Amino acid sequence: MSTTRKHTALPKAKILIEALPWLVRHNGKTVVIKFGGNAMIDEELKAAFAQDVVFLHHAGLKPVVVHGGGPQISAALDKHGIVSEFKAGLRVTTEDAMDVVRMVLAGQVQRELVNLLNQHGPLAVGLTGEDAHTITATKHQPEIDGELVDIGRVGEITDIDTGAIEALLADGRIPVVSSIARSQDDGHVYNVNADTAAAALAAALGAETLMVLTDVEGLYEDWPNSDEVISRLTASQLEKLLPELSSGMVPKMEGCLHAVRGGVTTARVIDGRVQHSILLEIFTDEGIGTMVVPDPQEGDAE
Ligand SMILES: Nc1ncnc2c1ncn2[C@@H]1O[C@H](COP(=O)(O)OP(=O)(O)O)[C@@H](O)[C@H]1O
Numbered sequence: 001m002s003t004t005r006k007h008t009a010l011p012k013a014k015i016l017i018e019a020l021p022w023l024v025r026h027n028g029k030t031v032v033i034k035f036g037g038n039a040m041i042d043e044e045l046k047a048a049f050a051q052d053v054v055f056l057h058h059a060g061l062k063p064v065v066v067h068g069g070g071p072q073i074s075a076a077l078d079k080h081g082i083v084s085e086f087k088a089g090l091r092v093t094t095e096d097a098m099d100v101v102r103m104v105l106a107g108q109v110q111r112e113l114v115n116l117l118n119q120h121g122p123l124a125v126g127l128t129g130e131d132a133h134t135i136t137a138t139k140h141q142p143e144i145d146g147e148l149v150d151i152g153r154v155g156e157i158t159d160i161d162t163g164a165i166e167a168l169l170a171d172g173r174i175p176v177v178s179s180i181a182r183s184q185d186d187g188h189v190y191n192v193n194a195d196t197a198a199a200a201l202a203a204a205l206g207a208e209t210l211m212v213l214t215d216v217e218g219l220y221e222d223w224p225n226s227d228e229v230i231s232r233l234t235a236s237q238l239e240k241l242l243p244e245l246s247s248g249m250v251p252k253m254e255g256c257l258h259a260v261r262g263g264v265t266t267a268r269v270i271d272g273r274v275q276h277s278i279l280l281e282i283f284t285d286e287g288i289g290t291m292v293v294p295d296p297q298e299g300d301a302e
């Protein structure tokens with residue numbers, strides 16, 4: 001081998017070998033990746049996201065994608081002359097708005113991600129929570145200032161059926177799930193926050209990791225005054241912090257808590273604006289966002 005080739009080949013081999021412990025650790029494990037609408041900034045980032053997910057698949061992990069689309073829904077509602085309003089971090093969803101939500105999530109955002117993933121092979125299959133009873137919900141009425149408030153067709157998850165997703169994973173596919181649920185009691189479909197849906201799926205699937213890609217570096221300790229990111233916190237530490245959180249971070253961190261309390265080993269909030277942030281997070285020591293871990297059991301070494 002020429003000296004020049006050795007010089008370029010060796011560093012590449014070293015990078016591959018560095019990933020070996022992580023490849024071994026994650027082999028065969030399910031990882032639920034939530035791709036937030038705010039992180040879908042440009043075509044390059046979306047293509048890099050698809051590459052990362054396909055990489056995980058070929059590296060022996062079982063990725064499941066749950067996508068958001070908040071900004072995309074707001075833009076479409078705007079075109080329909082419907083004003084977007086959020087209460088308790090959730091979109092007030094009228095019957096007409098629900099049609100738009102479903103059209104954008106299942107017909108636009110999900111299709112685009114499925115298409116990007118399938119440029120690498122016949123891998124991705126899109127579904128919504130309605131399919132095969134994957135997500136069942138009942139009408140959600142959040143409590144605001146001590147009163148239950150009606151925010152329309154917003155769902156609270158009551159049941160997850162992992163059958164369809166597990167069948168797809170067993171068939172070597174990458175499920176791409178839109179956060180729309182069916183209701184058992186009134187026949188309506190419901191709008192579910194995508195972080196909440198991803199966390200519930202991660203827990204029900206017994207996933208090793210929940211990874212939430214968003215448009216900030218992680219959970220800021222004192223948002224919006226400082227950009228100091230909390231790199232690691234236990235479930236109990238997070239629980240204490242929850243009442244202080246605001247807006248989009250509420251469902252994200254509640255979801256992370258639900259996931260780790262439900263058996264997921266780590267839940268991470270990472271910056272989706274950084275290209276290949278998924279690979280950095282899974283295959284290197286340089287975790288870049290906020291990691292939530294279960295409380296240490298008595299007798300565990302710190
Ligand atoms: N403590 C916090 N740390 C980081 N971001 C926060 C915090 N509190 C609120 N936020 C807001 O939450 C947003 C992320 O949530 P959201 O807009 O719902 O994103 P996504 O579309 O990725 O789900 C951030 O852009 C930021 O404005």
Ligand SMILES: CC(=O)N[C@@H](CCC(=O)OP(=O)(O)O)C(=O)O
Nearest residue numbers: 036037068069070090091193194
């Ligand atoms: C009930 C509720 O608020 N649903 C969300 C669903 C999409 C979502 O969660 O998208 P992001 O992850 O991009 O925020 C919405 O209508 O915006």
